[in-house]
Amino acid sequence: MNLKFKWIGFDADDTLWENESYFREAEEEFCKMLKDYATAEELTKALYDIEVKNIKYYGYGIKGFVLSMIETGMQITDGKLSGEVLEEIISLGKELLNKPVCLIDGVAEVLESLKYWGYKLVVVTKGDLLDQEKKLQRSGLEKYFHHIEIVSDKQEENYQKLLNHLDVKPKDFLMVGNSLKSDVLPVLNIGGSAIHIPFHTTWIHEHVENVGELDHFCEIKSISEIHHILSV
């Protein structure tokens, strides 16, 4: 692995702080609300299908998730979603938007030391703009970052635009995140390096088959292991 990069990008949700578990809990709540109409499995599948279909309208984030839950509720109840459940879904969304930010073990220490060793740190995250900004503020991690980029998607072109904007060459850029699909593959494809830190829960939409042996890539179990790789 090339260790000459000076710029390190960090995914936020499930890399710096917990996120997916909140969505999974919300999904469980949603399944309970509609348990008289369908099994949890059916509901989860219907919600996922509608979420994916709606990405082109809503992008990623909680507001789109809430709108997709409502649409799924309508579909499952054959257009007869009760006012009670509708209210519960909207409250569930607002609760999600107000969840405390729970940092993943070791994050603050790793960022502190990487900053100390002169790396330029960047957050690269997708989701709703206001929601991600508020999470960053609440996280107390803003001070470690040179730049924060909230993107509508994490495809090669989004990374390429970011690197152009920062005036950084791909070979000088390392991305760290929990999603092979969003944080690793597009960065490798444009000539950067990537570290994968799997999180215990991953949204099915982010799943990819085993990527096998790749150059400029490694997988670690915890963010603290970055120290060993970069030898800082």
Added chain:
Amino acid sequence: MNLKFKWIGFDADDTLWENESYFREAEEEFCKMLKDYATAEELTKALYDIEVKNIKYYGYGIKGFVLSMIETGMQITDGKLSGEVLEEIISLGKELLNKPVCLIDGVAEVLESLKYWGYKLVVVTKGDLLDQEKKLQRSGLEKYFHHIEIVSDKQEENYQKLLNHLDVKPKDFLMVGNSLKSDVLPVLNIGGSAIHIPFHTTWIHEHVENVGELDHFCEIKSISEIHHILSV
């Protein structure tokens, strides 16, 4: 007015392209859907109150607008919003997200010539990230801009952050937009200049009382008049 700035920021909605009129049309549709429960005036007022209350959760943009319409519908029908109306509201939101981008007269010519004369142009807009990105792509205006900044709000600190990030001093920055509250006052307050171009429709949340005589500020009727002011 100081004419020495090299950087010009443009608001997007209702400065580069039509926007507010689409929201007003959607509001009219919404009032029609619920006309059996309340007058258009009552519905508009209730929706506005809920929108403003929800800004802290949803920020600005269409997804939050849709969620607020649903909440207003629930309130007005005493929790008995019909599935039919709920579906109509969700469709209305998706229609809004797919509206064609209708450029305001003179915009492309003005941007073309300002770019030609060496000004660095920046878009500064609030709203949903994906929605604003798609509008910019569809507008065909991306090529004129050095940088595009989609912000969650347009307060002094948001402008200050942007200028720091671009490494631009406030005295070298001119902002152009249709909202005194969002595009003019915060920029003047941090030491920049601003041009106000009123649009025929302004969301009530953006209204401010007459601002009187201000330094580093002028008002024009159409974007084409920028040429006279900058003498290009």
